[in-house]
Amino acid sequence: MSDQVAILAELGVRPKSLRKNWKEARLYEISLANGEARVASGGALVVETGQHTGRSAKDKFTVRDATTEKTVWWDNNASMTPEHFDVLLEDFKTHLAGQDIFAQELFGGADLDHRLPVTVINELAWHSLFIRHLLRVPTDSEYASFKSEFTIINCPTFRADPARHGTRSETVIAVNFAKRMVLIGGTSYAGETKKSVFTALNYYLPTQGVMPMHCSVNTSDKDDAAIFFGLSGTGKTTLSADASRILIGDDEHGWSENGLFNFEGGCYAKMIKLSAEAEPEIFATTKQWGTVLENVVMDPETRELDLDDATLAENSRGAYPISAIPNASESGRCGQPKNLIMLTADAFGVMPPIAKLTPAQAMYHFLSGYTAKVAGTEKGVTEPTATFSTCFGGPFMPRHPSEYGNLLRDLIGKYDVDCWLVSTGWTGGPYGQGNRMPIKATRALLNAALDGSLNNVNFRKDDTFGFMVPEAVPGVDSKILNPRSTWADTAAYDKQAAKLADMFVANFAKFEPYVDETVRASAPKAKTPA
Numbered sequence: 001m002s003d004q005v006a007i008l009a010e011l012g013v014r015p016k017s018l019r020k021n022w023k024e025a026r027l028y029e030i031s032l033a034n035g036e037a038r039v040a041s042g043g044a045l046v047v048e049t050g051q052h053t054g055r056s057a058k059d060k061f062t063v064r065d066a067t068t069e070k071t072v073w074w075d076n077n078a079s080m081t082p083e084h085f086d087v088l089l090e091d092f093k094t095h096l097a098g099q100d101i102f103a104q105e106l107f108g109g110a111d112l113d114h115r116l117p118v119t120v121i122n123e124l125a126w127h128s129l130f131i132r133h134l135l136r137v138p139t140d141s142e143y144a145s146f147k148s149e150f151t152i153i154n155c156p157t158f159r160a161d162p163a164r165h166g167t168r169s170e171t172v173i174a175v176n177f178a179k180r181m182v183l184i185g186g187t188s189y190a191g192e193t194k195k196s197v198f199t200a201l202n203y204y205l206p207t208q209g210v211m212p213m214h215c216s217v218n219t220s221d222k223d224d225a226a227i228f229f230g231l232s233g234t235g236k237t238t239l240s241a242d243a244s245r246i247l248i249g250d251d252e253h254g255w256s257e258n259g260l261f262n263f264e265g266g267c268y269a270k271m272i273k274l275s276a277e278a279e280p281e282i283f284a285t286t287k288q289w290g291t292v293l294e295n296v297v298m299d300p301e302t303r304e305l306d307l308d309d310a311t312l313a314e315n316s317r318g319a320y321p322i323s324a325i326p327n328a329s330e331s332g333r334c335g336q337p338k339n340l341i342m343l344t345a346d347a348f349g350v351m352p353p354i355a356k357l358t359p360a361q362a363m364y365h366f367l368s369g370y371t372a373k374v375a376g377t378e379k380g381v382t383e384p385t386a387t388f389s390t391c392f393g394g395p396f397m398p399r400h401p402s403e404y405g406n407l408l409r410d411l412i413g414k415y416d417v418d419c420w421l422v423s424t425g426w427t428g429g430p431y432g433q434g435n436r437m438p439i440k441a442t443r444a445l446l447n448a449a450l451d452g453s454l455n456n457v458n459f460r461k462d463d464t465f466g467f468m469v470p471e472a473v474p475g476v477d478s479k480i481l482n483p484r485s486t487w488a489d490t491a492a493y494d495k496q497a498a499k500l501a502d503m504f505v506a507n508f509a510k511f512e513p514y515v516d517e518t519v520r521a522s523a524p525k526a527k528t529p530a
């Protein structure tokens with residue numbers, strides 16, 4: 001195999017050595033030899049990322065040029081001048097010269113008509129292993145004819161200079177659609193690389209009529225595929241791994257005329273407090289050779305993992321190829337969906353664990369992209385904060401939400417998809433008073449939705465949100481279906497529901513000109529106090 005990478009030759013970068021398309025075992029060996037990682041009992045590779053244990057959303061910039069001026073939604077994307085990008089690229093080239101570097105040629109996208117061939121250049125061996133797990137590895141014949149169309153260069157030891165590069169800090173994620181390139185510096189959180197590929201696909205695919213989505217997907221032998229939209233922490237990864245269903249992917253998918261397809265070939269699961277009972281398939285990957293564990297605490301002597309220890313990060317992660325999950329799809333593709341679920345972790349405890357949405361309500365909630373964040377782990381802090389991240393993936397969406405929204409609206413109509421809203425958040429009161437929804441209950445409700453039985457029960461109309469909520473579902477405690485009745489103080493519930501409704505309305509104002517009357521009428525209405 002030639003150790004040339006076209007993009008490096010084009011850029012005139014001469015590294016000391018280039019490890020191109022190295023396979024898992026060799027990357028394992030070298031990341032250990034280089035002192036980047038350690039091995040856990042069971043065989044997983046354990047790494048620490050230091051300061052950055054999550055994405056640096058505020059350090060992400062998109063190059064603003066004559067084309068992106070018109071195609072990018074600048075209200076939601078910070079801009080960088082082409083000149084600053086060019087200086088940054090020159091400095092990356094200098095940084096790479098004389099180093100031992102890694103390159104992987106991979107596909108973003110399992111749909112043969114819509115995939116993006118990507119070259120990922122890394123400083124760290126474990127990053128090269130990570131992205132090989134996460135994206136789709138070409139076959140030998142695909143390697144032979146591989147023609148890269150997008151480049152990501154990730155140098156964690158690079159330090160951006162705000163004065164020189166127009167950045168905000170030493171950390172930078174610089175996206176240049178004209179040059180088809182992303183430069184990542186000053187962070188070693190591996191999630192930046194996979195979400196950069198996602199950002200690129202979110203920009204390019206709509207021009208091919210393909211809907212890109214921040215969602216997980218699973219299906220069954222009957223090919224009754226389900227889409228699970230949701231912001232970080234709402235349950236995409238957890239709920240899509242289900243022994244009774246075939247996993248297509250846990251985070252990023254496209255919806256084309258051919259059906260649904262995974263952008264990726266691996267998963268990236270949260271490890272904090274992972275339970276062997278509630279999430280057996282994901283738990284098993286922590287004891288497997290090949291899995292990359294990021295910021296998971298391990299006993300230095302016994303090398304036993306402590307998944308409950310958040311000392312290094314609340315956002316500890318495990319990356320593994322999707323084949324590590326039993327019953328996962330090899331092709332990464334399935335048919336047209338039957339159900340579409342929007343996940344929200346409502347920490348106010350106001351939203352029901354499941355509700356049926358009309359297509360107009362689905363559009364309203366898709367553009368809103370609501371979830372809530374709990375206020376950290378400090379004692380006594382009990383007030384959650386609402387987050388509205390449009391399309392359930394604001395940080396990865398370069399285009400105006402109406403472009404994604406219109407694509408989704410047309411697809412839901414064309415394939416007659418049933419839409420649901422599922423809160424995996426708090427029940428019995430808000431965060432601090434109630435409890436997180438039991439995973440078992442969420443799964444039971446989802447199974448009833450996916451097998452069609454939920455269409456045959458009685459529904460009530462929710463006073464605040466106007467969507468239809470089932471009154472009783474076999475195998476689920478009926479009490480949790482009506483959140484108001486789980487609160488000790490129903491007046492407090494009404495007050496909180498009204499507050500949340502107001503937040504939805506205030507957030508949606510910017511989308512009102514882009515939607516029709518049926519979508520505008522899907523806004524929640526504060527219930528007039530009795």
Ligand SMILES: Nc1ncnc2c1ncn2[C@@H]1O[C@H](COP(=O)(O)OP(=O)(O)O)[C@@H](O)[C@H]1O
Pocket residue numbers: 230231232233234235236237238239250269270272273274275424425436437438439440442
């Ligand atoms: N009812 C529930 N449904 C889904 N996840 C839950 C639930 N209750 C608690 N969790 C926890 O919430 C987290 C969901 O995270 P994850 O599935 O990684 O979300 P995402 O992939 O959307 O970022 C996991 O740590 C999971 O254990």
Ligand SMILES: C=C(OP(=O)(O)O)C(=O)O
Pocket residue numbers: 054055191195230231232233236237251268
């Ligand atoms: C990897 C990420 O995605 P998610 O939390 O949605 O799994 C992330 O947000 O950094």
Ligand SMILES: [Mn+2]
Pocket residue numbers: 236237250251268269270
């Ligand atoms: Mn996830």
